[in-house]
Amino acid sequence: MRAVVLASGIAFFLVGGSAFATDQQTMPPQNAKKLSEIVAKVEKRNDFQYVKGVDWSSDGYTVTYYTTDRAKVEITYDPVTGDPK
Numbered sequence: 004m005r006a007v008v009l010a011s012g013i014a015f016f017l018v019g020g021s022a023f024a025t026d027q028q029t030m031p032p033q034n035a036k037k038l039s040e041i042v043a044k045v046e047k048r049n050d051f052q053y054v055k056g057v058d059w060s061s062d063g064y065t066v067t068y069y070t071t072d073r074a075k076v077e078i079t080y081d082p083v084t085g086d087p088k
Contacts, residue, residue: 029060032082032083034083050071050072062088063079065080
């Protein structure tokens, strides 16, 4: 019984540790624009209604928002320049 509990604990630690290492690798670069600056650009777009969400990947920040006519828009921004890709 103790061996099963110990093995489960080790497996949990290893899985958690690898997830943490992955999170560290996908962080924005040190010279990235502040997320608030990028969202401010989105809010200034024509017919902007509201931001639905923001995701980060190695491609950059992907902002999903809706327009006043209910169209869904997804734009990926370069994290360093803050420009759309």
